[in-house]
Amino acid sequence: MISKVRPHLSQNEPLLFERSSPGKVAYQLPALDVLPVDPVAILGVDNVRSEIPDFPEVSEVEAIRHFTRLSTWNYAIDHGMYPLGSCTMKYNPRINELVARLEGLAWAHPYQPEALAQGCMEVMARLEAALAEISGMDAVTLQPAAGAHGELTGILLIRALLEKRGNPRKKILIPDSAHGTNPASAAIAGYAVASIPSSATGVLDVAALAQLVDQDVAALMVTNPNTLGVFEENIIQAAGILHAKGAMLYMDGANMNALVGIARPGDFGVDVLHLNLHKTFSTPHGGGGPGAGPVAVKKPFEPFLPVPRLKRSGRKWAWNYRRKHSIGRVRAFYGNFGVLVRALAYILAHGGPGLRNATVDAVLNAVYIRKRLEPYFDLPYASPNMHEVVFSDERQAKLGVRTGDLAKRLIDYGFHPYTVSFPLIVHGALMIEPTETEGKLELDQFVEAMISIAKEVETDPQLVKNAPYGTRTSRVDEVTAARKPVLRWKPA
Amino acid sequence: MLEACGLASPDELFSHLPEAVRLKRPLELPPGISEYEIVDYFRRRAAENANGYASFLGAGVYHHFRPVLVDAVVSRGEFLTSYTPYQAEISQGTLTAIFEFQTMICQLTGMDVANASMYDGSTAVPEAVSMAVRATGRRRALIARSVHPEYREVLATYARHQGMPVEEFGYLPDAGTVDLEDLEGKIDDLTAAVVVQSPNFFGLVDQVKAAAEIAHRRGALLVVVFTEAVSLGLLEPPADADIVAGELQSFAISPSYGGPFAGIIATREKFIRQMPGRLVGQTTDSRGNRAFCLTLSTREQHIRREKATSNICTNQALIALMATVFMTVYGKRGLRELAEQNLAKAHYLAAKLKPRFTAPFFNEFVVRAANPDAVNRSLLRKKIIGGLPLARFYPELSDCLLLCATEMSRRADMDAVAEVLA
Numbered sequence: 001m002i003s004k005v006r007p008h009l010s011q012n013e014p015l016l017f018e019r020s021s022p023g024k025v026a027y028q029l030p031a032l033d034v035l036p037v038d039p040v041a042i043l044g045v046d047n048v049r050s051e052i053p054d055f056p057e058v059s060e061v062e063a064i065r066h067f068t069r070l071s072t073w074n075y076a077i078d079h080g081m082y083p084l085g086s087c088t089m090k091y092n093p094r095i096n097e098l099v100a101r102l103e104g105l106a107w108a109h110p111y112q113p114e115a116l117a118q119g120c121m122e123v124m125a126r127l128e129a130a131l132a133e134i135s136g137m138d139a140v141t142l143q144p145a146a147g148a149h150g151e152l153t154g155i156l157l158i159r160a161l162l163e164k165r166g167n168p169r170k171k172i173l174i175p176d177s178a179h180g181t182n183p184a185s186a187a188i189a190g191y192a193v194a195s196i197p198s199s200a201t202g203v204l205d206v207a208a209l210a211q212l213v214d215q216d217v218a219a220l221m222v223t224n225p226n227t228l229g230v231f232e233e234n235i236i237q238a239a240g241i242l243h244a245k246g247a248m249l250y251m252d253g254a255n256m257n258a259l260v261g262i263a264r265p266g267d268f269g270v271d272v273l274h275l276n277l278h279k280t281f282s283t284p285h286g287g288g289g290p291g292a293g294p295v296a297v298k299k300p301f302e303p304f305l306p307v308p309r310l311k312r313s314g315r316k317w318a319w320n321y322r323r324k325h326s327i328g329r330v331r332a333f334y335g336n337f338g339v340l341v342r343a344l345a346y347i348l349a350h351g352g353p354g355l356r357n358a359t360v361d362a363v364l365n366a367v368y369i370r371k372r373l374e375p376y377f378d379l380p381y382a383s384p385n386m387h388e389v390v391f392s393d394e395r396q397a398k399l400g401v402r403t404g405d406l407a408k409r410l411i412d413y414g415f416h417p418y419t420v421s422f423p424l425i426v427h428g429a430l431m432i433e434p435t436e437t438e439g440k441l442e443l444d445q446f447v448e449a450m451i452s453i454a455k456e457v458e459t460d461p462q463l464v465k466n467a468p469y470g471t472r473t474s475r476v477d478e479v480t481a482a483r484k485p486v487l488r489w490k491p492a
Numbered sequence: 493m494l495e496a497c498g499l500a501s502p503d504e505l506f507s508h509l510p511e512a513v514r515l516k517r518p519l520e521l522p523p524g525i526s527e528y529e530i531v532d533y534f535r536r537r538a539a540e541n542a543n544g545y546a547s548f549l550g551a552g553v554y555h556h557f558r559p560v561l562v563d564a565v566v567s568r569g570e571f572l573t574s575y576t577p578y579q580a581e582i583s584q585g586t587l588t589a590i591f592e593f594q595t596m597i598c599q600l601t602g603m604d605v606a607n608a609s610m611y612d613g614s615t616a617v618p619e620a621v622s623m624a625v626r627a628t629g630r631r632r633a634l635i636a637r638s639v640h641p642e643y644r645e646v647l648a649t650y651a652r653h654q655g656m657p658v659e660e661f662g663y664l665p666d667a668g669t670v671d672l673e674d675l676e677g678k679i680d681d682l683t684a685a686v687v688v689q690s691p692n693f694f695g696l697v698d699q700v701k702a703a704a705e706i707a708h709r710r711g712a713l714l715v716v717v718f719t720e721a722v723s724l725g726l727l728e729p730p731a732d733a734d735i736v737a738g739e740l741q742s743f744a745i746s747p748s749y750g751g752p753f754a755g756i757i758a759t760r761e762k763f764i765r766q767m768p769g770r771l772v773g774q775t776t777d778s779r780g781n782r783a784f785c786l787t788l789s790t791r792e793q794h795i796r797r798e799k800a801t802s803n804i805c806t807n808q809a810l811i812a813l814m815a816t817v818f819m820t821v822y823g824k825r826g827l828r829e830l831a832e833q834n835l836a837k838a839h840y841l842a843a844k845l846k847p848r849f850t851a852p853f854f855n856e857f858v859v860r861a862a863n864p865d866a867v868n869r870s871l872l873r874k875k876i877i878g879g880l881p882l883a884r885f886y887p888e889l890s891d892c893l894l895l896c897a898t899e900m901s902r903r904a905d906m907d908a909v910a911e912v913l914a
Contacts, residue, residue, distance in 0.1 A: 013588075015588070015591070015592060015595075016592050016820055017592075017595065020823075023825075024823075025823055025825055025826055026559075026561070026820065026821045026822075026823060026826075027559065027821050027822045027823065027825075027826035027829075027830075029826070029829055029830060029833060029899060030899070032833055032836055032837075033902065033903040034836050034837055034840035034903055034906075035836065035840065036832065036836050037832075037835055037836045037839050039726055039832060039835060042835060042839060042852055043697060043726070043727070043835075043852045043854075044697075044852060046728065047697050047727055047728050047852065048726060048727065048728065049724075049726065049727060049728045049729060051824060051828070052599050052600060052724075052725070052824055052827065052828075053599060054599055055596065055599050055600075055819070055823060055824040055827065056596070056819065056820050056823045056824065057823050057824050057825070058820060058823065060561065060821070063561055063817070063820050063821055064561055064564065064565070066820070067561075067565040067568075067589070067817060067820075068565075068568070070584070070585040070586075070588050070589055071565070071568045071570035071571055071585045072570065072585065073582075073583075073584035073585040073588070074570040074571065074574045074577075074582065074583055074584070074585035074586055075570075075574060075579075075582035075583070076569050076570045076571075076572070076573040076574040077569070077573035077574070078569030078570070078572075078573045079569075079570075082575065084575055087575055089575060091573075092572065092573050095527050095530055095531070097567065097572075098531065099530060099531060099534035100748075101563070101746075102534055102535060102538040103538065103543070104535075104537070104538025104539060104540075104541040104542070104543050105534065105537065105538045105541065105748070105749070106746040106747070106748050107555070107746060107747055107748075108541050108542065108747060108748065108749040109547055109549045109553055109555070109747045109749070109877070110553055110747065110749055110750035111549050111551055111553070111880050112541075112542050112545075112547065112549060112877055113542075113868070113872070113877070116541055116542035116545070116872075116877070117541055117542070117749065118540040118541065119536075119537035119538055119539065119540035119541040120537070120541060120749040122537055122540065123534075123537050130521055133519055133520050133521060134519060134521075136515075145611035145612065145615065145751065145752070145808075146611060146804070146805065146806035146807075147805065147806060148793070148803040148804055148805045148806070149611060149615070149803075149804075151803065152803060156649070156653070159653065179794075179805075180792075180793040180794040180795070180796075180797045180800070180805075181793050181794075181803050181805050183793075183797040183798035184793035184796075184797060184798055184800045184802070184803035185803040186798065187798040187799075187800075187803075188650065188653075188654060188802075188803055189653055190652075190653030190654060190655075193797075193798045231508065231509055231513075233508070233509075233510055235510075235513065236510065236512055236513065260519075261515065261518070261519050262506055262509070262514065262515060263506075263509060263513045263514055263515055264515055267513060267515065268512070268513040276806075278806065284572045284573055284810065285573070285574065285575045285576070285806075285809075286566075286571065286572055286574075286809050286810025286811070286813070287571055287574045287575070287576065287577060287583075287586035287589075287590075287809040287810060287813065288575070288576040288577065288586070288608070288609075288770065288806065288807050288808075288809030288810075289609070289752075289806045289807040289808045289809045289810065289811070290611075290751075290752035290754075290806070290807075290808045290809075290810060290811055291806040292752075306649075327649060328645055328646075328648055328649035328652075329614075329642060329645040329646050329649055330615075330646065330649055330650075331611060331612055331614050331615050331646055331751075332552060332612060332613070332614035332640065332642040332643060332646060332750065333553075333642065333749070333750025333751060334749065334750050334751070335750070335751055336611075336751040336752040337748050337749040337750055337751050337752075338746070338748040338749075338751065338752050339751075339752055341534065345530050345534070347521065348524070348525055348529075348530050348533060349524050349525065349527075349530055350524045351521055351522055351523035351524030351525065352518050352519035352520065352521035352522065352523065353518060353519075353523055353524070354523070354524040355519060355521070356518070356519065360502045360505065363505045363506070364493055364494070364497065364502065364505055365493075367497050367499075367505060368493050368496060368497055371496060371497050371498070372496070383508075384508040386505075407579070408579075408581065411579070411581055411582055416575070416579065416582065417579055422794075440493060466778075468581050468582075471581045471582055472584070473580065473581050473582075473584050473777045473781065473783045474581065474777040474778045474779050474781075475581065475777060475778045476580040476581060476775055476776075476777050476778075476783045476784075476785045477775045477776055477777070477778070477783075478580070478775065478785050478787065480775050480776070481773040481774070481775035481785050481787040482773070482787045482788055482789075482790075485764065485771075485773050485787060485788060486773055486774040486775075487591075487594055487605045487606075487764070487771055487772070487773050487774075487787075488591070488594050488595040488598045488604075488605060488606070489591070489592070489595045
């Protein structure tokens with residue numbers, strides 16, 4: 001029984017290149033107020049290109065219709081619940097968009113004089129301070145462009161400190177439940193990766209950790225709460241084990257939406273952590289980015305943070321480039337400033353109490369979903385969950401229906417699927433994160449959809465396996481896409 | 493809901509957390525404020541920045557007009573508030589737009605394939621060098637000093653611990669383009685990549701073809717960097733490159749104090765499997781309709797983990813969409829006309845001054861000024877932000893400014909700049 005949606009027409013639309021006709025334009029330029037020049041005379045005949053082959057030629061109306069029609073083929077948070085576990089798809093307040101576009105901020109050039117960029121610098125300083133307070137850390141760099149970029153920055157910081165102490169060490173320990181970016185980032189920072197198996201309750205196995213930590217281990221990278229949505233209850237012990245051997249505790253802050261205002265990584269032994277502003281702090285995902293991945297550190301790491309650093313110089317902010325221990329730059333300029341503006345707007349809107357309330361609601365929503373769905377889906381780990389809950393498809397798989405099928409059927413019920421087949425330690429995972437955005441009405445519709453699908457599996461598994469039916473695009477042949485890659489349009 | 497969960501109070505949600513980890517006090521952040529107060533706060537911050545100034549800054553970030561269609565499109569919630577398009581059936585809008593983006597980047601650069609975006613131009617450089625390292629089985633990189641200095645710094649940070657030694661080669665003191673002799677002297681059979689930028693940091697059209705010949709003769713790949721994408725509307729595409737690593741900020745992406753921007757990696761067909769980042773491919777759905785999906789993901793971190801071609805996950809999709817709309821609005825004719833206007837403006841300004849270098853330039857050029865800071869101070873009094881003093885990056889050019897003129901530069905302001913500098 002599908003209550004949330006019913007089908008409606010969607011427009012067909014060719015690719016831009018297929019709808020182009022010679023001579024059509026959508027642009028306007030002012031008349032030149034200087035003399036035109038001859039490109040060939042100035043640049044040399046070898047340096048001037050002929051026309052750009054097959055580049056679009058459409059009118060303004062065709063352009064806006066093209067992208068509007070495309071947009072209607074997407075699902076979005078603005079349509080409804082987007083329960084992707086680990087992605088924290090919460091509402092993206094429109095006020096954030098407005099303030100990020102204010103001319104004095106949006107048109108600030110990164111090299112304009114510091115005296116004429118004080119507003120930008122103040123925004124960054126205020127955000128650094130707020131993130132330090134929220135995370136319980138001592139210093140923050142806003143330079144990294146996304147979570148994985150923050151991971152790389154954080155691991156480089158750990159390497160720099162250990163190097164200073166005489167031995168950068170050789171490897172990073174990573175639980176088997178971790179995001180793939182963790183090992184990939186560690187490798188770029190020059191470390192080998194060793195995997196630690198999770199315990200039977202789905203948390204860090206402290207005994208295994210104690211055995212693994214030796215003089216070669218630089219750090220443990222841990223996500224807390226972990227990707228099962230379970231708080232790492234032994235985190236303080238783990239930090240103690242690492243620190244006793246001179247190793248560091250790195251925390252992936254992907255799941256900070258479970259902790260803001262409740263617990264601070266800096267208070268439970270974390271040395272370095274990154275935050276995802278496009279998750280916890282509501283900046284839009286935009287179909288895959290941009291994000292921002294600030295890194296927060298304890299005091300001993302501060303000298304190594306990327307250049308430049310903000311510093312107070314009398315009553316003004318200045319950029320400090322002279323920091324001899326810095327790991328260097330991880331990107332040009334100062335960070336994804338426009339994303340930082342949005343995140344600060346979110347923090348200002350909520351304030352301290354509001355941020356904590358959001359966490360409470362996010363966890364309550366996930367616990368509610370667990371309670372309601374537990375009778376229908378296998379729950380591989382019984383530990384209390386926080387902001388997300390992970391089921392497995394064990395019961396449905398017996399009837400030949402896998403998590404990916406359940407997910408596709410959920411589309412017909414008007415929801416974006418949950419995260420499929422992650423974390424890897426759960427066979428056939430359904431990873432569900434509602435966030436604080438959803439009210440009871442939407443949650444109940446989601447729960448009812450999941451229950452209805454569970455029943456369909458029992459009565460008509462094939463129905464679920466061939467889903468979705470209501471979308472303009474049915475199941476996509478990803479195998480052929482990879483086997484015979486067509487990665488660009490070409491004229492017939 | 494609490495009741496349905498069998499809880500007496502919200503605090504019980506956290507009762508399983510060890511006592512020692514729990515925050516026992518409220519966060520020391522002021523209470524929340526209303527929309528009006530938030531707007532007011534950021535308006536006041538914006539007012540503390542430059543407002544109403546003409547600017548002649550470029551150096552990797554350019555002032556180009558943003559067609560209004562761009563924000564109309566990217567403000568649509570369907571694009572703004574959607575996730576990475578892993579679920580192809582309900583993400584065809586984003587996937588189709590990325591496929592168009594990849595196609596247009598190929599058309600512009602003369603490459604066979606382009607990815608769905610990188611963080612920015614600066615981080616695209618180490619990604620391109622890593623690709624070359626994998627493709628050649630060699631580890632050394634040579635990068636021209638005429639590549640954006642901050643891009644070179646980023647490469648140094650990335651390369652340091654991956655066993656990828658990076659060395660710089662110079663530029664010609666008069667022409668300002670790469671010193672090919674210096675490159676010849678430094679390249680060897682261990683060199684994986686030669687990195688040049690065109691237009692280079694000084695705005696000059698650089699010797700891509702000649703650098704390619706030298707690189708290829710020694711079995712190295714040529715990486716061509718660009719920071720001013722509008723130049724591609726007029727300049728010969730870097731078709732001799734093996735990898736193009738660029739920055740699209742010029743395509744309707746506001747300067748935004750340095751980000752978010754969108755980088756790209758484009759390359760030849762044979763290096764597809766060495767590429768970092770997401771790729772969208774064409775396929776069909778079960779009804780036989782054309783459809784698009786993310787593809788070749790066995791290169792990526794969520795499958796390959798520490799053996800992935802890159803650690804990138806989140807990219808700059810919405811910013812790439814801005815660039816896609818920009819390219820659509822300007823199109824074949826408009827991008828050319830826009831580039832020609834930039835060329836005309838910069839050469840109008842340069843004609844009144846004496847450019848420091850002799851090679852042809854696009855919309856940026858270096859000029860001598862006995863005291864660059866004093867020049868900029870006098871310009872600020874006329875509400876003009878002058879050029880970038882080069883002392884910070886090039887001690888040998890401490891008496892120089894890098895000036896940029898675009899279609900947005902007014903003749904009267906250019907005259908004022910020329911007057912102060914003359």
